[in-house]
Amino acid sequence: MRRIREAVDGGLCEVEVSLDLGLSKTLVRLSGEGFYVGGRLVPVSRLREDDDSCYVVVDGVLHKVQFFSEESKTLYKLVPTSYRPILQFSGTSMHKMPFVERIRGERLSGSVLDAGTGLGYTAIAASESADHVTTIEVDATVVEIAKLNPYSRDLFSKGNIKLIVGDIVEEIRKFPDSSFDYVIFDAGTPRSSGEFFSLENYRQAFRVLKVGGKLYHYLPKHHVRRGRDFAAEVVSRLKAAGFTVVEKNVADSYAVAVKGGRLSKGARILRRPASSGRRRRPLR
Numbered sequence: 001m002r003r004i005r006e007a008v009d010g011g012l013c014e015v016e017v018s019l020d021l022g023l024s025k026t027l028v029r030l031s032g033e034g035f036y037v038g039g040r041l042v043p044v045s046r047l048r049e050d051d052d053s054c055y056v057v058v059d060g061v062l063h064k065v066q067f068f069s070e071e072s073k074t075l076y077k078l079v080p081t082s083y084r085p086i087l088q089f090s091g092t093s094m095h096k097m098p099f100v101e102r103i104r105g106e107r108l109s110g111s112v113l114d115a116g117t118g119l120g121y122t123a124i125a126a127s128e129s130a131d132h133v134t135t136i137e138v139d140a141t142v143v144e145i146a147k148l149n150p151y152s153r154d155l156f157s158k159g160n161i162k163l164i165v166g167d168i169v170e171e172i173r174k175f176p177d178s179s180f181d182y183v184i185f186d187a188g189t190p191r192s193s194g195e196f197f198s199l200e201n202y203r204q205a206f207r208v209l210k211v212g213g214k215l216y217h218y219l220p221k222h223h224v225r226r227g228r229d230f231a232a233e234v235v236s237r238l239k240a241a242g243f244t245v246v247e248k249n250v251a252d253s254y255a256v257a258v259k260g261g262r263l264s265k266g267a268r269i270l271r272r273p274a275s276s277g278r279r280r281r282p283l284r
Contacts, residue, residue: 001055001062004028004035005044020150021054021085034062054078054085056148065148067141076141084151087119087142089188094118096186098252099218100125103184106216110181113208115168115196116218119146120155122186127154127161130182136164136171138194169195172204179208186218197234202241206259215243215257231255 007015008030016027019037029036034044040060054065065078077088087094096118104125112130114123117137127133135155137143143165146152155161164171183205187196195201205215217238219231235245235255243257 113180114184116186120152
């Protein structure tokens with residue numbers, strides 16, 4: 001929107017911009033008030049210098065992609081970056097690119113359970129190689145935001161992804177034993193995730209995972225500044241549930257665990273240094 005506003009202020013008649021957060025380019029016609037979409041004028045006001053919002057056009061009006069929950073007192077916001085946008089909860093950004101890229105790089109096969117859909121990036125990455133991905137999101141507002149995000153389109157259109165809106169703690173009990181070759185646990189903050197990080201939920205994950213299958217678990221840095229080692233607590237509960245933790249990546253905030261026995265086809269134990277030292281592409 002900033003590029004359009006600058007073009008309007010500069011008196012231009014048209015400008016080439018992206019209307020889908022960088023996926024494509026569109027030449028739009030301008031007026032002194034804004035730009036035209038489908039022959040309809042969409043007014044664009046001046047933006048604050050620190051505006052970091054994504055926008056959507058609804059009935060010819062520009063709206064920020066953000067929602068406020070009175071129940072949880074949480075502000076949900078879609079924030080643009082130099083790549084795909086990220087989700088923000090009351091100012092806390094969900095930066096998980098290394099974890100998503102790890103899932104993509106593993107080339108998961110067979111059946112995958114993804115708990116904590118979010119914007120769907122992890123489920124989409126897994127679906128590139130897996131036969132089927134079942135992804136579960138507890139927050140209906142997050143799903144609605146994903147529907148507005150161009151980078152989440154595959155979540156709703158790919159035939160090998162099934163999205164369930166529900167609580168993983170309840171939904172996981174509906175699956176038979178040994179249903180999945182891989183399980184991915186990727187929740188938000190412990191405060192907002194109910195029993196997601198509980199020992200019983202990990203026991204259920206162990207139950208539905210095939211022998212030799214792998215669990216990939218994102219580890220939020222909960223209260224780390226207060227000296228709490230939440231990651232160590234998670235690892236301890238995973239072991240208590242029966243898992244063998246084969247990797248703990250401190251730098252990228254995740255752990256990998258295996259259900260005992262022979263490794264399933266395509267599942268390999270991989271240990272990496274906590275930090276490779278390589279500079280990663282920035283999110284913003």
